Amino acid sequence: MNEINDPKLQSxxxxxDAYYLQAFGHRTPLCVDYGQGVYLFDTAGKRYFxxxxxxxxxxxxxxxxxxxxxxxxxxxxxxxxxxxxxxEPQARLAQRLGDLFGEGRVFFNNSGAEANxxxxxxxxxxxxxxxxxxxxxxxxxxxFHGRTLATATATGQTxxxxxxxxxxEGFVYVPYNDVAALEAAVDDQTCAVMLELIQGxxxxxxxxxxxxxxxxxxxxxxxxxxxxxEIQTGVGRTGKFLASQLYGxxxxxVTLAKGLAGGVPIGVAIADQETATGFTPxxxxxxxxxxxxxxxASLAVLDTLEQGHLVQKAAGLGDYFREVLTAIAExxxxxxxxxxxxxxxxxxLTLPIxxxxxxxxxxxxxxxxxVGTHTLRLLPPLIIERDHIDAFATxxxxxxxxATAQ
Ligand SMILES: Cc1ncc(COP(=O)(O)O)c(C=O)c1O
Numbered sequence: 212m213n214e215i216n217d218p219k220l221q222s223x224x225x226x227x228d229a230y231y232l233q234a235f236g237h238r239t240p241l242c243v244d245y246g247q248g249v250y251l252f253d254t255a256g257k258r259y260f261x262x263x264x265x266x267x268x269x270x271x272x273x274x275x276x277x278x279x280x281x282x283x284x285x286x287x288x289x290x291x292x293x294x295x296x297x298x299e300p301q302a303r304l305a306q307r308l309g310d311l312f313g314e315g316r317v318f319f320n321n322s323g324a325e326a327n328x329x330x331x332x333x334x335x336x337x338x339x340x341x342x343x344x345x346x347x348x349x350x351x352x353x354x355f356h357g358r359t360l361a362t363a364t365a366t367g368q369t370x371x372x373x374x375x376x377x378x379x380e381g382f383v384y385v386p387y388n389d390v391a392a393l394e395a396a397v398d399d400q401t402c403a404v405m406l407e408l409i410q411g412x413x414x415x416x417x418x419x420x421x422x423x424x425x426x427x428x429x430x431x432x433x434x435x436x437x438x439x440x441e442i443q444t445g446v447g448r449t450g451k452f453l454a455s456q457l458y459g460x461x462x463x464x465v466t467l468a469k470g471l472a473g474g475v476p477i478g479v480a481i482a483d484q485e486t487a488t489g490f491t492p493x494x495x496x497x498x499x500x501x502x503x504x505x506x507x508a509s510l511a512v513l514d515t516l517e518q519g520h521l522v523q524k525a526a527g528l529g530d531y532f533r534e535v536l537t538a539i540a541e542x543x544x545x546x547x548x549x550x551x552x553x554x555x556x557x558x559x560l561t562l563p564i565x566x567x568x569x570x571x572x573x574x575x576x577x578x579x580x581x582v583g584t585h586t587l588r589l590l591p592p593l594i595i596e597r598d599h600i601d602a603f604a605t606x607x608x609x610x611x612x613x614a615t616a617q
Contacts, residue, residue: 246273270470272592281511300506316487319501323442323468324357326478337489345402346381355412397429415557446470450526450553529553
């Protein structure tokens, strides 16, 4: 790590080192002060283009007036009330999401992991209520579904669960995009198949159409519920409101979180009417889930996406971004593969220089993500424009050219 000269940043890092539970270790030495549009500003006043968007959260960028006004208005009315009572933003958002899914029923949580917990419980509850309990849940290797005990276990990467054993039972893993393995794993004891359509955390790996079709067919054959984790791919990220629409499928349960309220914590599991029978009153709950503030924020996000045609634009901008990255690949010879859909992009490099590239981007005022040693991860706000992509391309090209020159 470079020497840190800013005394304010030094002091914040020292306080964090002393008091914050060291689950994140040493973070990027940047303390966010405020944001505006596609930019974040640090406590020293330096401006950064946010190409990682809070890991797919800040779909409207930062301090979007429609979102901040909706939050302020709702905060001035009521921030929270218990789920003993009805609240209008919750009912309206439930209707909106239920309709977007297609005759869906929704349950609100506060995060992606919780939404996936809801989905797992709902699928098990569905078979329990039918009097035919099923425990087995098939998930993919290299997946990521969250950090609670059940979702870390559902995650097909033991590094996230092994230290916390004993783990919940019933989870079975298959290689991603291996149709035969999936077909063999799903039987009449399978409660659910749980998948991401594009594995984000492990490097932006899309599922093949054949794999997704096989998952749908296996669930149809056995009655298992198909849970699609759209926590990262949802809310327009891939150029459709749900990535499920890209694949032309209708899962039994979809989970969303991240971008859904533009940064206000929220999660949701949306189920079809039949699967929704898995919960009866008293089976599930959440103190904060579906509170008026989060739901009002989410309604403002959905309105803004719709009014600005931002989801359709994400599809076009994603295509443009790919063209630009393809040109950089040809120019530098340093890009092996460009993966993803819409504004969810993974750029695999030919050399193990992802950390260096990220560091140089930071110096040049761009925040990007990386996966492992080779892959750059880009999840910009959906309000990004072509000019921004062009400017980033110029910077990235120069950084990669420097890398080859060394
Ligand atoms: C696909 C997917 N599922 C679940 C989660 C967990 O969401 P959260 O961190 O909000 O609990 C994430 C977070 O990165 C994710 O990408």
